Amino acid sequence: MTQLLDDAEGGVRYWPSFVDAATADAWFEALQGAEWKSQRRMMYDREVDVPRLVASYWLDGLPPDCPLPLPGMLARVQAQVPAPFNAAGMNLYRDGRDSVAMHHDTLHMLVPGQPIALVSLGDARRMRIRSQACHREAVDVALAHGSLLAMSHASQLTHEHGIPKTARPMGPRMSVVFRVRPPR
Numbered sequence: 001m002t003q004l005l006d007d008a009e010g011g012v013r014y015w016p017s018f019v020d021a022a023t024a025d026a027w028f029e030a031l032q033g034a035e036w037k038s039q040r041r042m043m044y045d046r047e048v049d050v051p052r053l054v055a056s057y058w059l060d061g062l063p064p065d066c067p068l069p070l071p072g073m074l075a076r077v078q079a080q081v082p083a084p085f086n087a088a089g090m091n092l093y094r095d096g097r098d099s100v101a102m103h104h105d106t107l108h109m110l111v112p113g114q115p116i117a118l119v120s121l122g123d124a125r126r127m128r129i130r131s132q133a134c135h136r137e138a139v140d141v142a143l144a145h146g147s148l149l150a151m152s153h154a155s156q157l158t159h160e161h162g163i164p165k166t167a168r169p170m171g172p173r174m175s176v177v178f179r180v181r182p183p184r
């Protein structure tokens with residue numbers, strides 16, 4: 001485990017080999033069947049495509065015959081990062097042109113004190129994590145196939161994170177982000 005940032009709630013921690021390659025391959029394959037959607041959002045006065053596909057699931061609402069590996073993934077994640085995760089947000093980066101801009105997670109959609117756990121599958125992409133107060137204070141981590149990144153709730157108040165575009169040839173990558181959402 002690598003401690004990337006420190007704070008009173010565990011900071012940001014990274015496990016490069018959270019699961020073995022065969023498990024990560026199987027999860028990646030099975031998650032192709034998720035309900036991936038493209039989204040549009042307003043940028044200044046124009047509507048633009050969100051540069052990645054997304055899917056989201058409530059973990060307590062999964063049908064018993066759900067073909068997605070989310071229940072097994074959740075159990076593995078909770079063994080490493082104990083928390084009552086109840087939602088999974090997923091991102092699919094089709095190639096190096098897909099990205100997510102620097103941001104912190106939407107605070108009113110998170111239960112304070114609870115961590116965020118992010119499983120990466122597919123080609124490794126670089127995540128940048130930087131201080132909101134001082135953009136030069138930044139760490140980069142290449143999120144490997146089968147890795148886990150845990151971010152404290154506190155880190156969302158002090159830092160932002162993003163996946164920049166890259167010109168390097170890049171195959172697809174998925175992230176599955178486990179969060180504790182307030183009750184619906």
Ligand SMILES: O=C(O)CCC(=O)C(=O)O
Pocket residue numbers: 089091100105118127143161162163174175177
């Ligand atoms: O894909 C990633 O690793 C980052 C995803 C992310 O920042 C988000 O879903 O808020």
